[in-house]
Amino acid sequence: xxxxxxxxxxxxxxxxxxxxxxxxxxxxxxxxxxxxxxxxxxxxxxxxxxxxxxxxxxxxxxxxxxxxxxxxxxxxxxxxxxxxxxxxxxxxxxxxxxxxxxxxxxxxxxxxxxxxxxxxxxxxxxxxxxxxxxxxxxxxxxxxxxxxxxxxxxxxxxxxxxxxxxxxxxxxxxxxxxxxxxxxxxxxxxxxxxxxxxxxxxxxxxxxxxxxxxxxxxxxxxxxxxxxxxx
Numbered sequence: 001x002x003x004x005x006x007x008x009x010x011x012x013x014x015x016x017x018x019x020x021x022x023x024x025x026x027x028x029x030x031x032x033x034x035x036x037x038x039x040x041x042x043x044x045x046x047x048x049x050x051x052x053x054x055x056x057x058x059x060x061x062x063x064x065x066x067x068x069x070x071x072x073x074x075x076x077x078x079x080x081x082x083x084x085x086x087x088x089x090x091x092x093x094x095x096x097x098x099x100x101x102x103x104x105x106x107x108x109x110x111x112x113x114x115x116x117x118x119x120x121x122x123x124x125x126x127x128x129x130x131x132x133x134x135x136x137x138x139x140x141x142x143x144x145x146x147x148x149x150x151x152x153x154x155x156x157x158x159x160x161x162x163x164x165x166x167x168x169x170x171x172x173x174x175x176x177x178x179x180x181x182x183x184x185x186x187x188x189x190x191x192x193x194x195x196x197x198x199x200x201x202x203x204x205x206x207x208x209x210x211x212x213x214x215x216x217x218x219x220x221x222x223x224x225x226x227x228x229x230x231x
Contacts, residue, residue: 025070031063042069060129111217112174114147114227115194118201118211125225132221133177133214136201140182140209144199146192147176147213147228155188162212163204168192176224179212180204 027038039046049055052068061067120138124131146168153175154167162179166186169175182202192198203209215224 025068027067027069029061029063029065029067033061033063035061038067038069044069112148112170112215112227114176114215114224115145116228116231117147117176117178117213118142118144120201120211123210126221126223128221128223133212134224136211136213138201138209138211140200140202142201142211143197144178144181144201144211146194146196146198147215147224148174149194150176150192152186152188152190152192152198155184155186157204161205163206164199164202166199168198173218175216175219177212177214177216179214180206180210 027042029038035046035049039049042049048071049067049069052072055061116136118136118138119142120136122134123137124135126132126134144166148168148170150168150170152166153169154165157164159165162177164179164181164184166178166181166184167175168178178199180202181199181204183200184198185200186192186198201209201211206212213224215222215227
């Protein structure tokens with residue numbers, strides 16, 4: 001039971017910044033939430049929440065995302081109209097401003113240097129909304145290597161949509177994730193070196209053979225290509 005709870009908390013590192021309590025005036029999105037439901041629960045309008053959180057794509061919110069649900073600095077919400085439109089919790093193109101969970105809009109470019117986790121062709125790039133990482137097409141069984149030295153904080157298939165998944169923690173701010181693997185070659189708690197083989201490319205929980213690779217900075221998805229060497 002203890003191990004199961006620990007694994008669940010580690011999976012949450014990928015889904016969101018964590019499950020720490022949020023400050024008054026903020027709300028953490030849960031599975032099944034819609035923007036209209038959140039607005040009704042907090043007696044606010046959808047438009048106000050969109051404005052307070054700078055949601056450039058209000059058609060999409062992310063499970064685990066922290067939203068401001070009270071006026072900043074006591075500002076009035078008068079003049080805003082309520083909307084009945086619902087939005088399913090999925091992915092957000094830009095993280096919403098929050099309290100202790102808020103992350104800078106971009107990570108320092110030189111803060112971490114990665115190597116390519118697999119040889120192959122990039123078939124999908126990061127856009128922050130529909131793609132939170134990059135997809136690398138490669139033959140089944142192609143080695144997957146650690147993009148940087150770190151510790152395995154999750155190894156399993158408990159996160160729907162990722163198949164056999166590895167999450168490596170590199171320091172207090174950076175995580176990398178490796179999804180859809182055919183086989184996992186390392187275990188939770190294990191330290192791995194940069195370039196060490198950790199898995200093999202596969203197609204678990206996806207319709208084609210590929211590696212889905214993500215880079216997270218303070219829990220938020222950022223473009224991994226900015227930290228990878230050019231090809």
